[in-house]
Amino acid sequence: MNIGFIGLGIMGSRMAGHLLNSEHTLIVHNRTKDKATDLIANGATWADTPAEVAQDADILITMLAHPEAVEATALCDSGFLGVLGDGKLWIDSSTVNPSFSRKMAEQATAHNVRFLDAPVAGSKNQAQDGVLRFIIGGEADDVEEAKPLFEIMGSGTVHVGAHGMGTSLKLVVNYLLASAMASFAEGMALGESLGVSQGMLLNVLVGGPVVPPFMAGKKAKLESGDYDPEFPLQWMQKDVQLATQTAYETAVPMPLANATKELYQQAIRAGHGESDFSAIYDYMTGK
Amino acid sequence: MNIGFIGLGIMGSRMAGHLLNSEHTLIVHNRTKDKATDLIANGATWADTPAEVAQDADILITMLAHPEAVEATALCDSGFLGVLGDGKLWIDSSTVNPSFSRKMAEQATAHNVRFLDAPVAGSKNQAQDGVLRFIIGGEADDVEEAKPLFEIMGSGTVHVGAHGMGTSLKLVVNYLLASAMASFAEGMALGESLGVSQGMLLNVLVGGPVVPPFMAGKKAKLESGDYDPEFPLQWMQKDVQLATQTAYETAVPMPLANATKELYQQAIRAGHGESDFSAIYDYMTGK
Amino acid sequence: MNIGFIGLGIMGSRMAGHLLNSEHTLIVHNRTKDKATDLIANGATWADTPAEVAQDADILITMLAHPEAVEATALCDSGFLGVLGDGKLWIDSSTVNPSFSRKMAEQATAHNVRFLDAPVAGSKNQAQDGVLRFIIGGEADDVEEAKPLFEIMGSGTVHVGAHGMGTSLKLVVNYLLASAMASFAEGMALGESLGVSQGMLLNVLVGGPVVPPFMAGKKAKLESGDYDPEFPLQWMQKDVQLATQTAYETAVPMPLANATKELYQQAIRAGHGESDFSAIYDYMTGK
């Protein structure tokens, strides 16, 4: 099968890599071509525009930074949506907002293209190891059809419901990640200010009942102060922004989500935007 | 050994129960005597005042609701501190604030009494099952001496450091609990507002990498709406208040902790104060 | 001159009324026709669609509830922007967000239409009395040309700068209103909880150096509990949402704005959405 893949960042490059190692043919595009160098060297075909990706693709996957990028890639002058043939399938694995996913689903339908919103649970390491979990909204038949691809790129799927529902659950997941990391940073800051050592705090808390399991993967970053990004802080802030914007649309009060969003915004101003989002710890402890 | 125990609420009554089933002799006191009925029936000696508890106690344990209660019990007219003999040991397992624990340590020292702040990780069920974990501040020798008692009441000890350090780490733990529960409630509210079912959300999230393991114990409460308290919401709000008051003392910004505190305050106003703190879910989802 | 006016709510109906009482000819449209009854009875011409308004208008004014309504009215099938002739002037007095105003300016330019974003300072009473103040972004020549109309509908103009700058300053104004009202409500709640009477608080605070002068106009509402809307709470919440969304776009942390937004969201959930925004007082005091 010919698979088009647009968006070759931290996540996309690794997801595309797994597809390239499978029986499928891969056509790739990225805003900047240098991110595609390795994939091309290993046999992927480069396309100069999103439209060109779509020309021969049976299934097209997008993994982009934000809704604006997805919309531009799909619908602009050289966008792919008008080129993907009748009945083809577009899988958007970008983290966007539910109303945007539904809007894309409508645009796809208007172009006789089928659509799945299929964002992923997991970040850089899970992408690398092929253990991402896809959280999917759309028609059950389409999910079934795409499952072999999801299994190549990851190791599990959850079909949540109709279009937009994958994105809905994904925003909840990322909000919980952002919130847990920031609260943990505050708690650590409090403990350290009282003279409890970082080591004591991490040893007692991480792996225990009170702290989410993902924190084990952040421990070394907090200890070393090396925040090489698995998931950049500024993207996390974007995702919490999408969550709060969505909560506005559904009239749900989320005071903690909004406070969390602003804390990350302050951390971005302080220069932590491109670090892993666990760098919120350095911001809160004033390190 | 004669053990005095003051404070027979949800936690204290269970902790005292384990001591009563050991080789030790138990003298108990509580603000209201009816809470002691079962213990007395099983062999505990009732004392009319804290001072009376202290008369024959080798070690005295307090498990009270807040700093004011501890201070009154120790130092008021019929308080125990002036009565406990030279060199005796007072263990305060109440959740209080570090500066208060240090103040009590000083008061104890002034009365030639040794002191440990030894709050617990765990709530009703862990107290019942004898698997509480004691988080301890004080002299290493005193911790060693008391360890057999901690092992009767629980299943683990962490000696964090000097006086007040047990309380310090405990406040971090309870803040993380409060924050995780409230953020989870917000995330659930967002997901449900978007049409993702409660069941889908709980199944995907609880037990996964993003949600703290303790949440598994709250799942049935959220599903049933029965918030029989393991840890009442109003006590949790008090603990977050102690955490933020302590952060003020050490000049640590904790915007999320403060926002969390106010959310629980609003939930208290809405009538959830005596429910388990997981009832913040009902408050946030408007159930 | 033929003036088209679209949007006849609390504000627009009063603004249009002043224009009708001037030498100009008025063509009006509203989503629901009944809001236009009085204006029609007094000589305004009804148009069935936005496009029809544009057919004979020299200047077209929009006063709508939110960006989505402005965009739909301007650009949908029966939108006015394709119909307004070359060189005509569109004045948008709706409270929207700056990036949206700039987008509308671009759309207008693409249709050879001139554009001003000219939101107003003031609410129902100021609209009624013709003392609104227009805060304007756009070309100086266009501001000059429209000044006579602004003077009919109001009593002052501020030309802030280029397209979007009127909207920018307007969002700051409305955020300050929202924030001042909510903080005042919290302060009153605190004072009353301590036994200071509402009357004492209002007498000492309102009119003094610490409280914005607009509060004098809210005093009677707080005293009577009659929150007949001059500016509905849910619209205020929308404006703070636009302010925070804009702050996200310019990467400015606004923790208080976000907290304020969520407080109004909670008040909406509690049923105060259609009341005047000063009803946040009832929400905060639990009345």
Next chain:
Amino acid sequence: MNIGFIGLGIMGSRMAGHLLNSEHTLIVHNRTKDKATDLIANGATWADTPAEVAQDADILITMLAHPEAVEATALCDSGFLGVLGDGKLWIDSSTVNPSFSRKMAEQATAHNVRFLDAPVAGSKNQAQDGVLRFIIGGEADDVEEAKPLFEIMGSGTVHVGAHGMGTSLKLVVNYLLASAMASFAEGMALGESLGVSQGMLLNVLVGGPVVPPFMAGKKAKLESGDYDPEFPLQWMQKDVQLATQTAYETAVPMPLANATKELYQQAIRAGHGESDFSAIYDYMTGK
């Protein structure tokens, strides 16, 4: 009359100065004697301890930084409360919390001393110009008796109610100041990020209906960046802390007050603590 005055900071030194220029005899004390140099040079008598101040005082006034300082000065070894004679009057003009004022009233009563909590509205300039306003809790007879002194130091009194009520209203006032200043800073930051100049924003907003009149006195600070303190930011943060602690005691949710408190805490960490509290503007705009 012999007047004792303890606490000669920014406020106290100026208040004492007015008393010194009246017919009364002044005995002063301060933690550090150098603050008293000018007053002594102009005829005030220095006392080495609070107790010594009390020996000859008919009325004793305290103007101290926080509750702990007041308590220590009144009740410690060389405290004044045991020395002030029967029926003498103690006026505490410090900004403290209501439950503390009531506690001091009880302590005073226990020593046969009459008590007024009489904090002031106004800061450095108002103290200098003798236009402070006293907000008073206590017995009406005591207020009447002290009125001539209040008129020397200021230009108005409000008798709010019983002991603690002066302090109650004062905390509301200071919270409103803190909140208005911080919200204004956020609004300015938003406006400036959108390209509206500082000058345009200040000109349109300050003096208008949306911004409290006190802001006119802060304008020059924001323009010049010279934050010579009239009211240091760290004291303002302390007062908001007292307000929120009091709200906790009366179970009133104050999410905005708490968010404001944390913002000032962050500004303190960033080095603005000893600047005027209007320096929150520099913190929020990242200047």
